[in-house]
Amino acid sequence: MLKASNISHNYNGDIALQNINLEIKKGEFICLIGESGSGKTTLLSILSTLLKPKEGTLFYEEEQYSNIKNINKFRKENIGFVFQFHHLINYLTLLENVQLANDLANTKKIDEIFTLLDIQKIKSKYPTQVSGGQRQRAAIARALINEPKIIFADEPTGNLDSKNAQKVFKLFKNLSKKETTIIVATHNKDLAKMADKIYEVKDGQIK
Numbered sequence: 001m002l003k004a005s006n007i008s009h010n011y012n013g014d015i016a017l018q019n020i021n022l023e024i025k026k027g028e029f030i031c032l033i034g035e036s037g038s039g040k041t042t043l044l045s046i047l048s049t050l051l052k053p054k055e056g057t058l059f060y061e062e063e064q065y066s067n068i069k070n071i072n073k074f075r076k077e078n079i080g081f082v083f084q085f086h087h088l089i090n091y092l093t094l095l096e097n098v099q100l101a102n103d104l105a106n107t108k109k110i111d112e113i114f115t116l117l118d119i120q121k122i123k124s125k126y127p128t129q130v131s132g133g134q135r136q137r138a139a140i141a142r143a144l145i146n147e148p149k150i151i152f153a154d155e156p157t158g159n160l161d162s163k164n165a166q167k168v169f170k171l172f173k174n175l176s177k178k179e180t181t182i183i184v185a186t187h188n189k190d191l192a193k194m195a196d197k198i199y200e201v202k203d204g205q206i207k
């Protein structure tokens, strides 16, 4: 599904990733763990097409990334993002934020996802009127609404209590059983155990 070959990256000469080789199968649930500054976010950003690596090649279902013509269309059809900072639009309600990502999504589907994430009752509130964890779950709902083939999440449970963090990981687990590929960076080693595979990133390399 996703293959990274000899990926290296630096920020103005400071090495962030060195020679990463990875192969991720369809429906796999992968966790990236590692110390702060080890390179998790950089790797996620590269794998999710947001950051162009200084060296190396990416393949999505055999197709070389650099050959994909319409990258916006590719992202929209294939990839869901949950960022470390949620980036909801403060002038729209939680519901409207999700609808913005997919204006064709039916109410039933949105209701399902909101109920699953326990934010159904507050869907008409604005991001500034709810807690950090509730905002984070709305951002997760937004990433899921298009049913992407691959979901990338950077510290998706950072603001959540252990019960809601568990819920989010269980949701990822269930999605991976339905063939959605999930790649998550996390500091939570207990939750990471729910993944099919754990990769430790250390000094820009995978151990």
Ligand SMILES: Nc1ncnc2c1ncn2[C@@H]1O[C@H](COP(=O)(O)OP(=O)(O)OP(=O)(O)O)[C@@H](O)[C@H]1O
Pocket: 011, 014, 015, 016, 034, 035, 036, 037, 038, 039, 040, 041, 042, 043
């Ligand atoms: N935009 C940037 N400009 C310059 N250096 C950066 C930038 N982003 C990251 N770095 C550096 O690259 C290295 C890897 O950072 P990265 O953000 O990938 O780590 P991380 O594993 O996600 O850390 P954390 O667990 O704290 O989120 C670090 O040394 C960091 O200082």
Ligand SMILES: [Mg+2]
Pocket: 040, 041, 042, 084, 154, 185
């Ligand atoms: Mg990070």
